[in-house]
Amino acid sequence: QVQLQESGPGLMKLSETLSLTCTVSGGSLSNYHWSWIRQSPGRGLEWIGYIYSNGRTNYNPSLKSRVTISVDTSKNQFSLKLSSVTAADTAVYYCAREMVAVGSPFDSWGRGILVTVSS
Amino acid sequence: SSVLTQPPSVSVAPGKTATITCGRSDIGDKSVHWYQQRPGQAPVVVMYYDTDRPSGIPERFSGSKSANTATLTISRVEAGDEADYYCQVWDSGVGGVFGGGTKLTVL
Numbered sequence: 001q002v003q004l005q006e007s008g009p010g011l012m013k014l015s016e017t018l019s020l021t022c023t024v025s026g027g028s029l030s031n032y033h034w035s036w037i038r039q040s041p042g043r044g045l046e047w048i049g050y051i052y053s054n055g056r057t058n059y060n061p062s063l064k065s066r067v068t069i070s071v072d073t074s075k076n077q078f079s080l081k082l083s084s085v086t087a088a089d090t091a092v093y094y095c096a097r098e099m100v101a102v103g104s105p106f107d108s109w110g111r112g113i114l115v116t117v118s119s
Numbered sequence: 120s121s122v123l124t125q126p127p128s129v130s131v132a133p134g135k136t137a138t139i140t141c142g143r144s145d146i147g148d149k150s151v152h153w154y155q156q157r158p159g160q161a162p163v164v165v166m167y168y169d170t171d172r173p174s175g176i177p178e179r180f181s182g183s184k185s186a187n188t189a190t191l192t193i194s195r196v197e198a199g200d201e202a203d204y205y206c207q208v209w210d211s212g213v214g215g216v217f218g219g220g221t222k223l224t225v226l
Contacts, residue, residue: 035215045154045162045205047215060214094161103150103209107173109161 002027004095004110012117018082022095022110029053029073033098035106036069036080040091050098051078085117121210123218130224137193139221141206147186149208156203156220165204166191193223201225 008020022034035050049059051069059067068081082089092114096106124142131137141151151169154162164173166182169189179194193200206218 037215044219045207045217047217049214058214061212103168105152105164105167105207106154106162106215107164107167109163112161 002097002108004097004108006093006095006110006113008113008115010114010116012085012115014086014117014119015084016117018080018085018089018115018117020080020093020095020113020115022078022080024076024078024097029071029076029078031100033058033100033104034069034071034078035096035098037094037096037106037109038089038091039094039112040088043091046091048080048082048093052100087117087119089115090117091115121213121216123206123208123216125204125206125218125221127219128222128224130226131193131196132226133198134195137196137200137223139191139193139204139223141189141191141218142187143208144187146189146208147184149210151182151184151189152207153182153189153191154205154207155200156205158202162205196223196225198225 003025005023030053033050036048039045049069051057051071066083071078092112094112095110097108098104153166155165156162165176169184170182181192183190203220205220
């Protein structure tokens, strides 16, 4: 059974760059898209973007200018960077897995990590 | 528009049937997935590709879809079904899109 675990700082200041890592255990990164999804009280669940094991990415257009997702297959990890954070970026950030097939669901999720942006 | 419209809340008595809808004019052309999220936990998929139930999800959960509305039906509702439920599709050029969520309250 694959398991995902998010890690990174829980508190950030305005204009900093958020950096989170998702460690995948119990399975390979191959043959899946690996996504970041966030949830804030005012905006519900919001898909941020995904990466494939070969490094191909797809980002939410609303966040694309600030988002970078990268992968490290040697460590079975993928990472999120979100630049110039504001209070609106305060959210629980989840990493999740999706099969590489058109319209697939997110079938495994991490437990989530709360990131708070303060001044 | 990419917005998936869900009712903010649905209330149902134990043993009755809960119906949660997800609306959009083109949803009939999409694969719809449903997630259950209990307080403090990550979402869990309870229905995928409109009507398929993952292993471990009770048969009380079922899905259906028309041209503009997808529906998650929970029969014989139990206290443990109380949670937030989200629908989700993939939109070309946009990516993953979630509904606003429905809070299911078991009276």
